[in-house]
Amino acid sequence: MNAPASTLLYSGSDWNFDTLQRIYEACENIAIGELDLNVYPNRIEVITSEQMLDAYASTGMPIFYKHWSFGKQFLANDLLYRKGLRGLAYELVINSDPCISYVMEENSATMQTLVIAHAAFGHNHFFKNNYVFRQWTDAEGILDYLEFARHYIARCEERHGQAEVERVLDSAHALMQQGIHRYPRAAPLNLNAERRREEERRAHEESTYNTLWRTLPNKKPAQRESRDMRQKSLGLPQENVLYFLEKSAPRLRGWQREILRIVRLIAQYFYPQRQTKVMNEGCAVWVHYRILKRLHETGQITEGAYLEFLHSHSNVLYQPTYDSGHYSGHNPYALGFGIMEDIERICRDPSDEDRRWFADFAGCGDPLDVLKDAWANYRDESFIAQFLSPHLIRKWRLFKLDDREKDDEVQVAAIHDEQGYQEIRRTLARHHDVASIDPDIQIVDVDFDSDRKLMLEHNVRDRVLLQREEARQVLQHLADLWGYQVILTEVDATDRKTLNSYAIDPRPGIFY
Amino acid sequence: MHIIDRRLNPRGKSLVNRQRFLRRARDTVRGAVRDSLTSRKIREIESEGEVSIKTGGINEPTFRRDSHSGNRDHVLPGNRVFRTGDRIKRPPGGSGGGGDEAGTGEGEDEFRFVLSREEFLDLFLEDLELPDLAKRRLTGSDSFDIRRAGYTTSGSPSSLSVPRTMRNAMSRRLALRRPTxxxxxxxxxxxxxxxxxxxxxxxxxxxxxxxxxxxxxxNRRRTLISYIDPIDLRYRRFEQERRPISQAVIFCLMDVSGSMNEHMKELAKIFFILLYLFVTRCYRHVEIVFIRHTDSAQEVDEETFFYSTETGGTRVSSALEEMLAVVKDRYSPLDWNIYLAQASDGDNFTRDNPQTTALMRNEILPIVQYAAYLEVSNPPSGGVTGEERATNLWQAYSEIGDAGGKFAMRRVHSRKDIYPVFRDLFSRRGVTARTS
Incomplete structure (x- = not known):
């Protein structure tokens, strides 16, 4: 179609701030007007490539405390970027309210359109609506909290010396993945409810009181009970190691506990992103694809711009096959977008097979509704388990390999056929479950009566042990923070057999 | 919706983190800088450089599932040939089928990054144990001299010229007839x-x-006409002046006969690098000429100079002759400041000595700014360290003396001996700066 030039948002690849404003409004019309997305207010910031590298180094956040590991990150990215081995991301988006998107000044006008559609509407909608984010992150408070963290740590450095603070941070970073509450805890009991429950208990005792029981000889409380009591009073078993240290480590000082808390809360903030990588990117890609397609249909961008967009769009979605030599896992963009596009197809034009597999929405004709529901109420694992269709499994020719430790050969357990669909879908979903990727490590007991040993347990699934050298180093950090010996036992999750164990003493002079 | 332009925000937000990282990895990085010298050209010493270090002290451990043990499964795209139940030989070296964990595993025992020019030089010079003053001179990039340039009516209190101010005040008081x-x-x-x-x-x-x-x-007149008025104030004025724009050429002469081993060549290279750094501080344009010699000499490029070996005897005068030929051909002493740096293990044909000395004294020293002879040797092996045997060339050059501060000779065993050779050069700088 040949639209009159006046409806074009821009021509050529140059842009200025007016262009950005126009692009944003055009995208907004489609995203809010047609797709009816629900987003945080947007803020778009234009930055240079150097600033983008800076932002990379501090895990994408605009404010962060200082630590050498971020410098290492910066240098590594810097080298890759200079050598042209890796392009920079076109955008960075922060889950905050207002939602901040960074766009690079080097981008062409088309890329800016793509980026605005992708980040300011796609990711933004996902952040605001997905239940994992709503449950775990506080979009309004995060920037203030990071500002507080940076100041607090800077003040600690002034007061206690940079080396001291760095040691705490090193140790805390090593345990960062063990600093996450994976399950929402029960809300704290309130006093009234507590009192009522206590009264009920007493009434029950009185009503069942029988003098005869007094004649029984007194039994000594068993050892077992005292262990239970202790575990209960310390809230054990506890998988949030940093939380436990913050609350119960006997020798840490106040500021050290606060630093552990900062690292823990930041890890918690990023936890939802790890759980929803596929969906988040899929949602953003789906939204930008829809918006750009509409812009093209309504003649607001030129054919050339649309081709430029398609080029980078398909680059992002590139999924090499396992034997191509470029394979490095599933591309979350391709996986997420693929499933979402497939949902659209099933809603509009389902086959018989789809009707069998997705009886609840096949042929319903309103994909947006189904997608919005998925975006709001699923995370990667449940999303794949629910929506990966046989059609897609065939299209991508997925197959499953079993690799047993004792065998020399790997076995093809399932391929893209009738018998294999379920198993492939289940396995792929499990591989996107953060809880099954991360090792399951818990603090099980503390010996407060004698030498204050801290006992941890790794529940070994599928006999996959911890990487020894690193485990030893992390435990060293843990022992330093705890101040006494730390013991980690690796126990098989099914038959409770001990497979391996570590015992590490704290290094004298690190913290105490 | 707001669009904010952040491009003008202060740069270098990561600078602090970067410095902290370098400080933490200082020892390893210094070693890496030393290693990278062998692959760097002298002229590149001042550019930023890529180094790679082992991740010993700087890895960040986490609890990770081992990528070798246990049972695992993989879901992979792109099946063309397999059917359910097929058995495949496990690919060598790890997780079957190049699974999900590939890449996140242990592949990262080297860490590569780019050091900036300042960081590189700093680490390089630190490794040589240079005194701070010398380091500043070598790393500083200003090539300005400060020169007095009359007086001005504004300036900082420290540059107030009291005599000039008082003179102005007095003449004003006289002119306005301030009562005494x-x-x-x-x-x-x-x-x-x-x-x-x-x-x-x-x-x-x-x-x-x-x-x-x-x-x-x-009395009223006296209060109205002050003793010293702001208009009397005069300050000394200074001007930054570019150092004389000029050009210099460094002749690097080295004996490449079989007796020079890698250690000796490395010492020589550091010596040449330092001289180059020093000379680039003083001159706008610096060229380097490499002349290698055995019993005959030739001009070569840097690559050949350091890395190819020749066999043959040693005749030092051949190199000096070659140098004179190049000077005559391309670098007229009227237009060029000429520096000579010679490195050798001290071997020379005994009957060549008189000619070498004569060439050096009569032909070369008159046209060069400075000539340095560096005698490199292996680090003294333990045991008795007596007086070192004076080599042939050392004996010959000893006759020359210091030729009015123009000629220096040193023996070096290790990298940190090299700097003292330059001490003469630095101390002499103060004198020449004023006369030039």
Whole structure:
């Protein structure tokens, strides 16, 4: 179609701030007007490539405390970027309210359109609506909290010396993945409810009181009970190691506990992103694809711009096959977008097979509704388990390999056929479950009566042990923070057999 | 919706983190800088450089599932040939089928990154254990001299010129006829005398009034015309002046006969690098000429100079002749400042010595700014370290003396011995700067 030039948002690849404003409004019309997305207010910031590298180094956040590991990150990215081995991301988006998107000044006008559609509407909608984010992150408070963290740590450095603070941070970073509450805890009991429950208990005792029981000889409380009591009073078993240290480590000082808390809360903030990588990117890609397609249909961008967009769009979605030599896992963009596009197809034009597999929405004709529901109420694992269709499994020719430790050969357990669909879908979903990727490590007991040993347990699934050298180093950090010996036992999750164990003493002079 | 332009925000947000990282990895990075010297050209010493270090002290451990043990499964895209139940030989070296964990595993025992020019030089010089002053001279990139340039009416208090200010103040006071202290004192004395009269006459009283009036006028005039006024102030003025724009050429002469081993060549290379750094501080344009010799000499490029070996005897005069030929051909002493740096293990044909000495003394020293001879040797192996045997060339050059501060010779065993050779050069700098 040949639209009159006046409806074009821009021509050529140059842009200025007016262009950005126009692009944003055009995208907004489609995203809010047609797709009816629900987003945080947007803020778009234009930055240079150097600033983008800076932002990379501090895990994408605009404010962060200082630590050498971020410098290492910066240098590594810097080298890759200079050598042209890796392009920079076109955008960075922060889950905050207002939602901040960074766009690079080097981008062409088309890329800016793509980026605005992708980040300011796609990711933004996902952040605001997905239940994992709503449950775990506080979009309004995060920037203030990071500002507080940076100041607090800077003040600690002034007061206690940079080396001291760095040691705490090193140790805390090593345990960062063990600093996450994976399950929402029960809300704290309130006093009234507590009192009522206590009264009920007493009434029950009185009503069942029988003098005869007094004649029984007194039994000594068993050892077992005292262990239970202790575990209960310390809230054990506890998988949030940093939380436990913050609350119960006997020798840490106040500021050290606060630093552990900062690292823990930041890890918690990023936890939802790890759980929803596929969906988040899929949602953003789906939204930008829809918006750009509409812009093209309504003649607001030129054919050339649309081709430029398609080029980078398909680059992002590139999924090499396992034997191509470029394979490095599933591309979350391709996986997420693929499933979402497939949902659209099933809603509009389902086959018989789809009707069998997705009886609840096949042929319903309103994909947006189904997608919005998925975006709001699923995370990667449940999303794949629910929506990966046989059609897609065939299209991508997925197959499953079993690799047993004792065998020399790997076995093809399932391929893209009738018998294999379920198993492939289940396995792929499990591989996107953060809880099954991360090792399951818990603090099980503390010996407060004698030498204050801290006992941890790794529940070994599928006999996959911890990487020894690193485990030893992390435990060293843990022992330093705890101040006494730390013991980690690796126990098989099914038959409770001990497979391996570590015992590490704290290094004298690190913290105490 | 807001669009904010952050491009003008302060740069280098990661600088602090970067410095902290370098400090933490200092020892390893220094080693890496030393290693990278062998692959760097002398001229590149001042550019930023890529180094790679082992991740020993800088890895960040986490609890991770081992990528070798246990049972695992993989879901992979792109099946073309497999059917359910097929068995495949496990690919060598790890997780079957190049699974999900590939890449996140242990592949990262080297860490590569780019050091900036300052960081690189800093680490390089630190490794040589240079004194701080010398380091500053070598790393500083300003090539300005500060020169007095008259007086100005504004400036910092520390550059106030008191004589000039007082002179201005005095002439202004004279011109405006500011009453002097003596004048006023005289008047006051007169008034006091008249007031002291027991019985003042009518005329006295009139005079007294007149005198008082005059005193008041003078006093007012004195307060109006200050002793020193802001317009009197003069400050010394300084100007930055570019150092004389000029060009220099460094002749690097090295003996490449079989007796020079890698250690010796490395010492020589560091010596040449330092000389190059030093000379680039003093001159706008610096060229380097590499001449290698055995019993005959030739001009070569840097690559050949350091990395190819020749066999043959050693005749030092051949190199000096070659150098003179190049000078005559391309670098007229009238236009170029010439530096000579010679490195050798000290071997020379005994009968070549007289000619070498003569060439050096009569032909070369008159045209060069500075010539340095560096005798490199292996680090002294333990045991008795007696007086070192003077080599052939050392004996020959000893006859020359220091030729008015133009010639220096040193023996070096290790990298940290090299710097003292330059101490002469630095101390001499102060003198030449004023005369040039």
């Amino acid at each position: 202290t003596a004048e006023i004192e005289e008047l006051e004395k007169e008034i006091a005398r008249l007031e002291a009269k027991p019985r003042p006459t009518e005329k006295d009283r009139a005079t007294l009034d007149a005198l008082r009036e005059r005193l008041a006028v003078l």
